[in-house]
Amino acid sequence: MNKSSRTALEYKIILESLIDGLYTIDTNGFVTYINDGALKLLGLRREDIIGKSCTSLCEVNDGKNILAAEFHPVYEVLQTRVSISSDAYSFVTHDKRNIPVFVSISPMIINDRPVGVVCAFRDIAREREIDELKTNFISLASHQLRTPATGVKFYLSMMRDGYAGELAVKQKEFLNQAYYSNERQLGVLNDLLDVAHLESGKYELQTTEIDVNELVEKSISDHQTFIETNNHLVIFNRNPQPIKAQLDCAKIRMVVDNFVSNAIKYTPPGGTITLEVRDSLDTFYISITDTGVGISTEGISKLFQKFSRVDNPLSTKVGGSGLGLYIAKKLVELHNGTIEVHSELGKGTTFTIILPKGG
């Protein structure tokens, strides 16, 4: 055995020893190589596959539909020549098993010409199962914790309102501290429940026609006390005409409230908060600009992740679950919208929510 063939054998052993599935296809869509891992996961025999079209491996589901061959992600990679990694697909085998997979697909390029792709995949059914258990656990635990916490809120407000008799100044002060701690606790529990609900995939939007100017105006007026306490100047540039949009009013209000309250929290007293609503063909946008502490580039990249708290001089003073922006992003995405961020440290931040009018 010469050196080069020994090397080829070694490569083959490496590929065959993988538990993960791996196959290659050429530009005619034929399977040119498939490893044992892929055959085992898909329940196939090598002789049934080599030289056959990749559609005979399995069907590909993008989470909604079985895809026609031309829309398989392998062809997207051939066209764009950009590798993709995704957990959005599942493979449907000949015996109708639906396997959720994490796939990585890369183009194989020889002399600047794509000659095929290599696709590696692994079964993530177990990860999905664990994730679902985690979501159910958070949901259950939060529910169980919220009920007694709501009870505490009720009795604390009764005492504050004098139902148990006149309170001494010190007693009132302690009671207020207890009340605000309990409010924060409830806020975190509600965020956790929202996340669990959003991640369960059972979240349904209740869309109605709303006027976007009005929605933003209401959010500002509900924060008025908070704004006055901080001595902020709030400017609202409404769209000259009403913008009618099909949205889940409560959910988008949650999103806007989140950005408004963040702007107040992270802007030093005396600062300015500017809100703007603008119409743009099929879409509209709501932007919220503050003259606050700003967010670093690194901070922006983590901003919409779960439990992320951006380090800045105010974040230790300002409470929060680190879930608000994650929830906001998920809710906007459910409406097929996006959120953009521009920020400069020490100068301020602009968040722009872009949403389609059709919902």
Next chain:
Amino acid sequence: MKAFVLYGTTSGNAEFLSQFVQSGLEGAGYEVVRKNVKDADVADLMNFDLVVLGSSTWDGPKQEGLSMKEQSAHVQGRLQVDMRAFVEKMDGIDLHQKPVAVFGVGHYSYTYTCNAANLLEEAVKKANGKLIVETFRVTDVPDLSVDAIETWASSIYI
């Protein structure tokens, strides 16, 4: 003489072969514009003396209970997705007997191999274009057809 080569490509084979259609035509003295059909406008067709359309063939998801003919008409052996959209836009236009040539890309192992060529021919006739040369069908790996398609293109006279 100006020639317009339009290709609809998904895996890159039709695009690869279109380069040799271009070199063949240039060899025959044409001034050639070659474009991916997704970037082209139907109105552009009128600006050229010769139009060459090429597309690969794609199967949609099989539908149970249809005959082979019905499969062909509905879901199997379709035009490449961008060419499909372009041909839909050609509906209702009049090419006034403009010279057109067609090439199809497929592989012999597929049931509806090169059916895209048949569908393009139909679309050209419907739009009152004039097929001036026998359609070129690639039914094997593209590399084996490079010389043949270049020769085919160089033999197109209008």
